[in-house]
Structure formats: structure tokens, C-alpha cells
Amino acid sequence: MLMYWLLWRDLTVFTRIRALWIVMAAQTLFLSAVLTTWGDGIPALTGNIVEQFARVHFALSVPLLSWIAARCSGSRQNEFAVLAAAAATSPFAVIGARAISLFVVLAIMSLTTLPLYLIAVRMTNGALGDAAMVVTNLSVLLLFVSAVVTTSLAHGQTRMVAWLGTAALALVVTALVPPHLLGMVLLVLTTMTCAAVIPAGRRPARVALLLTRRPA
Amino acid sequence: MIEARRVSYALGQPLLDDVTVQIAAAECVGLTGDPAAGAALLQIMSGVLKPDAGAVHLRGLAEPAGPRDLHSTTAFVLVDLTSSAGLRVDEYLRFISRIRCAPQSHLGAALSFAERVGVRRDAAMVNLNPHHHLIVALLAAMTSAADVILVDHPLDTLDEPARSAAKACVTMMRGAGRSVVVRAEDADILGTYVDRMIRFDAGRAADAGGPLVEAGQC
Numbered sequence: 001m002l003m004y005w006l007l008w009r010d011l012t013v014f015t016r017i018r019a020l021w022i023v024m025a026a027q028t029l030f031l032s033a034v035l036t037t038w039g040d041g042i043p044a045l046t047g048n049i050v051e052q053f054a055r056v057h058f059a060l061s062v063p064l065l066s067w068i069a070a071r072c073s074g075s076r077q078n079e080f081a082v083l084a085a086a087a088a089t090s091p092f093a094v095i096g097a098r099a100i101s102l103f104v105v106l107a108i109m110s111l112t113t114l115p116l117y118l119i120a121v122r123m124t125n126g127a128l129g130d131a132a133m134v135v136t137n138l139s140v141l142l143l144f145v146s147a148v149v150t151t152s153l154a155h156g157q158t159r160m161v162a163w164l165g166t167a168a169l170a171l172v173v174t175a176l177v178p179p180h181l182l183g184m185v186l187l188v189l190t191t192m193t194c195a196a197v198i199p200a201g202r203r204p205a206r207v208a209l210l211l212t213r214r215p216a
Numbered sequence: 217m218i219e220a221r222r223v224s225y226a227l228g229q230p231l232l233d234d235v236t237v238q239i240a241a242a243e244c245v246g247l248t249g250d251p252a253a254g255a256a257l258l259q260i261m262s263g264v265l266k267p268d269a270g271a272v273h274l275r276g277l278a279e280p281a282g283p284r285d286l287h288s289t290t291a292f293v294l295v296d297l298t299s300s301a302g303l304r305v306d307e308y309l310r311f312i313s314r315i316r317c318a319p320q321s322h323l324g325a326a327l328s329f330a331e332r333v334g335v336r337r338d339a340a341m342v343n344l345n346p347h348h349h350l351i352v353a354l355l356a357a358m359t360s361a362a363d364v365i366l367v368d369h370p371l372d373t374l375d376e377p378a379r380s381a382a383k384a385c386v387t388m389m390r391g392a393g394r395s396v397v398v399r400a401e402d403a404d405i406l407g408t409y410v411d412r413m414i415r416f417d418a419g420r421a422a423d424a425g426g427p428l429v430e431a432g433q434c
Contacts, residue, residue, distance in 0.1 A: 005315040013302030079298045085264045086299035087315045088287040088360070 002089060006097035007104075014072045014105050023068055028112045031057060035116055039123060050120045050127045051179075054134040057113060058141070058174050063167040065142065068109060069102045069149040070163035080154055095154050095197055102146040110138055133179060140186040145170060147193040154197055217241045217395045218289070218364050220261055221280075223270035224419075231256045232267070233419030239364065244386060244396045246410035251370075253416035254399040258366040261397070262292040291316075291362035293353045295369045300341040305330060305352055308341055309359055316360040326355040329388070333381040347378030354385045365389055365396045371409065372402040383409060 014020065034042070034056055035049075045052040073079070080098070084091040117131045124130075145166055152162035169189075177185045218239045225232040231253045239245050247254035259265040261272055263286030271280030274289055281289070300308040306327060313323040327337050335348045344352065350369055357365045371382050386396050386409060398409060414421050 001317070002315060005311060009303070009311050012307065016302050074298055074301070081264070082294060082296050082298040085259075085262065085292045085294055086296070086312065086356070088262075088291065088362075089315070090283070 002087075002093060003097055003100075006087070006089075006094060007101050010097060010101035011104065014101065017072055019071055020068055020105065020109070023064055024109045024112055027060065027064055027109070028116075030060065031113055031116050035119060035123075048124045048127050048130065050117065050124055050130040050134065053116070053120045054130075054137075054179075057134075058138075059171075061110070061113075061138075062141070062145075062170045062174060063163075065106050065109065065145045066149060066163050066167040066170065069106060069145050069166070070153075070159040072102060072105060073098065073149060073153050073159065073162070078156075091154075092197075095150060098153075099146045099150040102150060103142055106142040106146060107139075110142060133183075137179060137182045137186070140183045140190070141170065141174070144186045144190045144193070147190045147197075151193050151197045217243070217275065218261060219273045219276075220257060220267075221270055221273055223257070223260055223267045223272070225256045225260060225265065225267050227252075227256070230419040232260075232416075232421075234270070235416075235419070235421045236270075237414060237421060239395045239397055241363070241395055242390050242393050243412075244390055244398070244410045246413040247397065247399045247416065248401070248413055249416035250418075251399065251401070253419065253421075255368055257416075257421075258292065258368045258397060258399065261286065261364070262290045262366050263287050264292060289362060290364040290366055291357035291360045293350075293357045293365060293367040293369065295346065295350050295353050297342060297349070300352075303341050304337070305335060305339050305341060305344070306337040308352065309356055312356040313359040316362070318359050318361045322359045322361070326359045329358075329385070330355055333377070333384075347374050350374060351378060351381050351385065354382060358385060358389055363394055365394055367396065367398040370400045370402075371398055372400045 031053075035053060038052075039049070041049060042052045042056065045055060047055075080091045080094045084094045087094070114135070117134065121128055121131045148166040148169065149162045152165055153159070157165070173185060173189065174182060220235065220237045223232050223235050223237075224230070231250070235257065237245075237257065247257065256265060260267050263272075263281075263283040266283075272286060273279070274281045274285055303311065309323060309326050309330075313326075330337060330352065333351060335344065335351055341349070341352070350371070353369070354365075354367070357367075371379065374382055386398070389396055400409075412423065414423065
């Protein structure tokens, strides 16, 4: 029940952020335009339409997903500690709920691009295997972005740092790692990020809450 | 009801130094003096902070209470938009009520009280003025099933209508057998709320007006 209500709170707040819906619509429109304009293949990119479309999609969505994740999270550095105090629970529960709810929001945002992949598969006369790999990689990428942004904020970083750091890391990984290994590499990095949240769950409650109340 | 026993806490400088504070059932106690010391004590009693030394005991038990016991027994009232931003008043109260597994009747009473003091239940929390925000924070504590309400915000800074509402809220909570601990800056105004006051000075606690007592009981 605790997790249910924490998720309910986060998702209720997130769905009221107008920027989320604007970015989602803009991303879908832009990718639709790409597919419509370069249906025969994007110049300067190799591979079939699905692979080319996936490259454009990842290059666009990595900074966007990271930004949306950071934008949806609170602006205060001690947010997790304050929320845990108000809800009378441990910061770990709040951090965990935040990571899950960010994943849900990013998944909803990414779902709008799935029909475009189906169109791309039809254009290439059935590169279904490539599309399945892209969807798998995208799912792990969402996990990665949610985990890294949440961990950065739990460690007291600002939203800007969380956004830029996550986007830079994800862009480097997606550019350097071949597509068939990308999912596994991101999964390993996500697991390492989840381990890094443990000290963050203990620290912010102790420091951040009290610091805001110290006399000048 | 709740006792912080020989508690010490430092953050750069000592905030609490071997302090013992006992709060009885349905008692209302005010904390004055060093605001950081009062905030630290409230956060230790609520289980948010772990003291450097000493422990918190509940209901006279010899065993120190763990964070889980403290979370379920106390409600920490913090005026901060972080936990309520993006929600309406009724949504926020429902969130706190559900997450703390409180009876439905508590939520109904809190919503009725909010409307009586001029806080609309469909108002966005971010649009509330600071006075109404504190009232809603107090009501959130009221909706929980907690026995001890710890108010980490000076009630004496409220305007007159909000102060009356806060006082009514505190009276209702005490009527239900709950203990209330409030922090305040103006001891005169605080005196109208509380049964007794504790003053913090240089890490030590004393009954307000009395001499400082070393490791003494308040």
C-alpha cells in the first residue's frame, strides 16, 4: 500500500506537468516527419530504415528523456528527505517509488513511437528482428535514465546536473556500444547505479532536512 | 507517551547535549530558544534523524524505539511544498491519510475542518498562502493515526485567523488524547497554546524561565 500511494502521488503530479505532453507530441511529430521525408533511407546513415530510424530516435530521445525525467523530479535537493518525513517512511521507499514512476512516464512517452517502428518495418519488408532489438534496447535505456536521474537527485545534485550528466552518459554509451550489446551494457550500468543509491538513501535525511532549518 | 532520553546531536556544533525530554499523553509542549536545537529534537523524535547518543522511548518502554516505531507513532508537521506540490488539498490529505493507514473518518473530519477555516478542498496546494499551508499540514497530521504530533514550524508567525485555526486544530488533537510538541519563536504567544515550555540554549534544555539544568529532565 505504501508503494502504491507513493506511486499514485508521483504519477498524479507528473501527469500535470504540461512540458511532458508538449515534448511527447513534439517528439512524435518530428519522428513522423523524419520517416515521411526519408522513407527511402536517410543520407549519410548506413543500414536499413529501421536501423537508421532507431539511430535518429535514440539521438533525439536520450536528451529528451533525461530532461523529462529531471523535469518531473522535484526542484529541491532535499526532496526525498522531506517527502519521507511527511509520509513517515524511509527515504529508500520514496527513492524507489520515484525511479519506478519515472520509468512509467518515460515508457508512456516512448510508446508513442512504437507505431512508427511498425511502419518502418513494413517499409523494409520485415526487419522485425531489428525492431525487436531496438524496443528491447529502448526499454533498458528507460530503466537506465530513470535510475541515473533518481540517484543523482538523491545524492543532492541539481536537476540541471542530473539531466546533463544522464544525457551525456547515455549518449556516450549508445554511440560507442554496438546495438546487439547495448541492452546488456545499459542493464549492468543500471544495476551499478541502483547500488549507488544505498548511501544516498541514508544521507539526505540526516543532512538536508536539518540544514534548511539552521539559523543564519 | 514519548521520551527523548539523554540525547545528543551535533552538526558542526553541538545542537543537543545530553538532553532528556518527556512528553505525556495529551500534553502540549512548546520548544523555544535555539530553533535548530528544537528542530533537531523534533526530527529525532520523529525518527528522521538518528541521535549521536541517547535514544527515544515510547510509552515508558525500556527498549529504545526504532525508526519504524517512531514513524508509526509520530506525525511530523513540516511546512514544505515539496511533498504536496502538484496536488490539491483533498488529494494531499488523502495521500497522507492512506499512506499512514488512517481511518476514513479522520480524513472526513480534516476536510470539513479545512472548509470551515476557509481552505477550499479543491485548491491547489501551491496556490495556498503560507498560513493556510500550515493549517493543511496540521490537518494532514490529524488525518494520520499518530499519537504524537511534532510541529516543526513556529505557530506564532501565523496571522490571527490562521493562529486561531491552528489552535483549534491543536485542541482537537489533544481532545483525541494526542500529544503535541510545537516549536515557536515568541514565548508569549506560545504560552497560550501549551501546558509548558522547554527552552534550548547552547545545546542544553531547561524549563522555560527556570535555570539551565545539566542533563536534567524537562
